[in-house]
Amino acid sequence: MSTEQSPWPTELRLSADKRALNVAFEDGFSAEISAEMLRVMSPSAEVQGHSPEERKTIPGKREVMIIGIEPVGNYAIRLKFDDLHDSGIFGWPLLYRYGRDREALFAAYEAELAAKGMSRERLRRG
Numbered sequence: 001m002s003t004e005q006s007p008w009p010t011e012l013r014l015s016a017d018k019r020a021l022n023v024a025f026e027d028g029f030s031a032e033i034s035a036e037m038l039r040v041m042s043p044s045a046e047v048q049g050h051s052p053e054e055r056k057t058i059p060g061k062r063e064v065m066i067i068g069i070e071p072v073g074n075y076a077i078r079l080k081f082d083d084l085h086d087s088g089i090f091g092w093p094l095l096y097r098y099g100r101d102r103e104a105l106f107a108a109y110e111a112e113l114a115a116k117g118m119s120r121e122r123l124r125r126g
Contacts, residue, residue, distance in 0.1 A: 006096040012077065018065035021079070023095050031099030035066045036120070037106055039081050041098065042088030057109075059118035 007025035024030035040058040068080035080086040
């Protein structure tokens, strides 16, 4: 758990199409964070590994949806995605940072995909 302080969330709302999480905080900041970003940047060990060298680049999640939101104590939420990933715990400081820095974070993700010859599109099986 991070010791970084951030404003307390006042609203967490899943978009009607389940492809974004809308967050609002007590300082007046609000943002829409895509399900794709939340999935590929999940704080889970499955994605982040146990060190920076173990972090995985997750391709093919452009169409991923959030199918569940579960509170974790009073400090975080666990998101369940339609690809059945559900091991990431998103604390309030992380959601605030993802909302605040979403354009730069997502641009870096897209550059990483391109550098590795990967795509945001899901591979279709013939």
